[in-house]
Amino acid sequence: MSDQQASEVEDLERVFADVSKDTIQISYGILKSITKNFAQVIGSGAFGVVYLGALKNGMVAVKKLSQSTQDLSDTQFLEEVKCLKRVKHQNIVRFLGYCAESHGEVMEIDGKLRIVEVPQRLLCFEYAPNGSLHDYLQEKPYGFEWNIRYQILKGICAGLHYLHQGRIYHLDLKPGNVLLGTHMEPKITDFGLSRCIDENQSTICTVNLFGTPGYIAPELIDKQKISFKSDIFSLGIIMARLLTGSNGSITENWHEALNTDCQQMKRCIEVAKNCVEYEPYERPTIADIVHKLNETETTIQKVPQVVNEPRNDPSSSLHQVVKTFKALSVQTLHEYSRFADIYEDLNILEHIVEGSEKPSNLSYPLLQFITENFSDKRKIGHNELGECFKGIVQIVVVTRLPGSLNINDGVFHQQIGNMMMARHQNILRFLGYCSHAVEKKVEIGGDVVVAEKRERLLCFEYLSKGNLSNNLSDELSGLEWHTRYQIIKGICEGLCYLHKEKDIIHMDLKPASILLDDDMVPKIADFGISKLLCTSDERLRQLGYSAPERMSDGVTSRKADIYSLGVVITELVTGSKTKPSITNVRVICLISFDPFFINHANITVSTYLCILTIHPNYINCLYALAKAKDILFILKKLIRKLHKNWQSFVKGNESLQPKFWLVLFKSLIWLGQETIMF
Structure with a gap:
């Protein structure tokens, strides 16, 4: 050295x-x-x-x-x-x-x-030679004389009082962080989680969870609010452990460890009960606790009392103490056990969000908790799958599938499997799911019966920019071309990954199913949801984005996704939204596949122009299908009709003139050698 x-x-x-x-x-x-x-x-x-x-x-x-x-x-x-x-x-x-x-x-x-x-x-x-209070409680759960337990309890309160006077939160107070010195004096340790705060602060908010399951205060989990009362809750749990033993129960030989005035123990029980009140404002301050303990000591010194009551008398104060012990044990160690479970579940979810664990089955209480019981204030919208809620603590989105959907369990878990294995920078991250049976009372034929309702929930990462549909506006059209191109490229790469790497057909590609992160990176969502939405009108759910073969015959293929992709790309290029109507979509399907309808139906120029101006890509679709079905003459007939009567339609609708000329220009090109006279 x-x-x-x-x-x-x-x-x-x-x-x-x-x-x-x-x-x-x-x-x-x-x-x-x-x-x-x-x-x-x-x-x-x-x-x-x-x-x-x-x-x-x-x-x-x-x-x-x-x-x-x-x-x-x-x-x-x-x-x-x-x-x-x-x-x-x-x-x-x-x-x-x-x-x-x-x-x-x-x-x-x-x-x-x-x-x-x-x-x-x-x-x-x-170094504290007698280890931690946790170890001692494990080794000798009932071996403490009351005087030693009381001195430990009092010392913990004195140490916490000192910290709070110095404007310091502990935030992880538990038996494992209370060490025992040479003479069993308690010493609070582990300030790795502690916080020093300004003199003017009393409550602060945090996005990180502090503490240990079983000792963490409810408001820290519920509202992410930290105050000195958070430490008081933890102190109350420690007091309960000291009073009842490590496992929170009283053995038959409880009286052997009891050698003091009963009033002192009763006062400690009263303090412990107040410390674990659910609402922080109902808990005492550490100064109040120290004062009550000192006050009790003074009373005992002035009026010495000897515990001399029958051990088997249920009405005796000692038996009342034991009864209160048990009630306190149930309240603190069982009523609040849900916070320990939720805390563990939150840790699992945090690891999934960080990427260190794979998506998994999440507990219903966890999803219920982070959405504040699916409250309206956490609701951020809805989509075809159901209502969407923004989570607290972990910033995630929970989608609640409507109970009215008759979803096959096999199909549900198949889609869950697809979402779990899809991992790509342009695919929305799937974090987990829940399929939970809830019992509810319902009236059937005048009788009240208990029916089982299946709650199905999906959990995804949260993206602050929302979906592409919400961004198809002047704001998007004002973006420089490079940004829009990167969005288009990202969507294509995500779809290529689904098709090529995972053999997954999206079936519902549209701006609403493409989300954007803070850097405007697109992430495809909702792939495969059509299989969950087995309704009679499902083919019309994707108006303006479904390929014609899907609309008419329900044919699903990768090429159907490509058609939807083309519509999305065109919207990104033009910066405008498609706003189709059910009537027009039905008409366009009939035009594409039923020559009889075109020959006999009275299709006006305005209807046809409306169809074509829903989106320019429809012209491509119509022409290709007409040629394939050898009904090109029908399309030519409609184009001539459109040209002949264009003035009567455009008059008073000047805003449609640019689209009209685009349609007419493409029509002239497709007709090739045939001349249309003005």
Whole structure:
């Protein structure tokens, strides 16, 4: 060890021995040395691994922060250190020093070993020899004398009071983050999730979840609101665990651990119950809690009482305490267990959104929760599949399929499989699904029966720009050609992926099924939904975008998707929307496939021009089909009729003149050698 390193160790020894000394910066080499190259692990969590370190005068705990924290900038890390440095209290684990430097590590990159500079961030704390409260509760769930339990409880409250006075949230208070010193004194630790806030703040909002399932406050999950009352909820759960044991129940030998005034225990139960109130404003402040505990001690000192009641008397105050214990246990450990389940489900959804897990079956309570029970304020629209809701916490879209749809389970899961395996930058990311049976009471023939209703929900990524249909406006037509071209190219690449790589026919390609992200990158959605929408009028759901063969005979093929693609591309080029009507679409189908209809029906020029001006691509379709069916003469007849009477139609409809001349110009080209006289 060099002289400089020896000097650093001496500085750390002085800080360790004198509580008045300030926190120091420690080199990576020293921390590596005192932990013997990080040999002995004594704890771990989401934010790092804790190693045992040895000094001359005692042991220390060295926390090596995980890679997930390396995204913090140096400024952010030092702000956290600054927050830790100002915390000095007998019920808070002492912060001794920190390390923030880069260290070379050998890594394999592109098949070659390279030395890469990796940021190393470590924190050094005092070591608590009796482990955590969690471990002690597991080992001796009923072994505490009441006096020890009470002193632990009181010490936790004192430590939390100190933090709150310093405007610091803990945000992850739980038995695992309460260490026990030499004399079983509690010491709050793990400020990896803590936040220091300004003096004028009392509540803040966050997009990230903090805390541990079973201890996290409801409002943090429901509304992403953090306040000091969030810590109070966690404190109440810890108090319940201390009062009832690790598993939240009372054994038959409860009286052996009870050796104090019953009033003191009753007061602790009352405080714990108030701490776990659902509404934050109904919970006490930590100052109120400390005051009540001190007040109870004063009362007991003035009026000593001895617990001398029959153990088997149900009316005795001791039995009432046990009864209250059990009620509190049920309330805190079971009523709020749903938050633990939802928290776990949220973690799964977060991993899916990040891409570290594949799409999966999501729980109904989770989707119900993130849409606030499918409330109107979360609703952002609807499509052919059903109502769409924007999720909270994770920014996703939940589509709720209407219960009126008689969807075959086999078809449903087949489409789910198609969406799960489709992964491409131009395909909307599918995150998961839910098929959940809900029992509802319904009246049938005057009798009330319980019927099963099937809820089917789909979860997708949320794209802020909405769909292409909403963007087909002056705003879109005002975009430079490069942007519009990139949108067209992206749609083509996405459709090519579906056709070529996954053998999937979209069947419903249109602007409303193409979404745009913040960078105007298109993502195709809703592929295969037509199979779920088995209604008699389904062929008319895609007015203006369905290929003629699909409209007339229901024929589905890749070429039908190509036809829809052509319509979408033309709209992108022109920047205008197609607004077809059912009548016109039916007419165009009949024109294309039924010569008898054309010969005998009274088709006016205005109707025909309306058909053709719905979209120019219809002219291509009509001509190709007429030629294939050897009814070109019919099309020529209509074009002549159109030309002969054009003045009577265009008069008073000047806005249609550009489209009219486009139609007429194409008609003249197609007629070739035949001359139309003006």
